[in-house]
Amino acid sequence: MTQRLHLVFGGELVNPQSTQFTDPTQIDVVGIFPDYQSAYNAWKNAAQRTVDEAQTRYFIAHLHRLRDEETSDSPTEELG
Secondary structure (H helix, E strand, O other), X not given: OOOOOEEEEEEEEOOOOOOOEOOHHHOEEEEEEOOHHHHHHHHHHHHHHOXXXXXXXXXXXXXXXHHOXXXXXXXXXEOO
16 A cells, blocks of 8 residues: 655745745644545644634645655645
């Protein structure tokens, strides 16, 4: 079975419509997860924890796509 690793991370953005972090050294790395569902659950928890912080966004990066040269899809997707 192929591993499908996912990274969940986030932080305060310069503009909520962009993906540029205010201070990249302060990015919150939630963790690396073995499948999309567990990554999604962690993303949802982090996003709900910061719901009152309008400038804060969390993302799921599909690490398996970064190492699979055959896949041409974007390695990250923004949620929330």
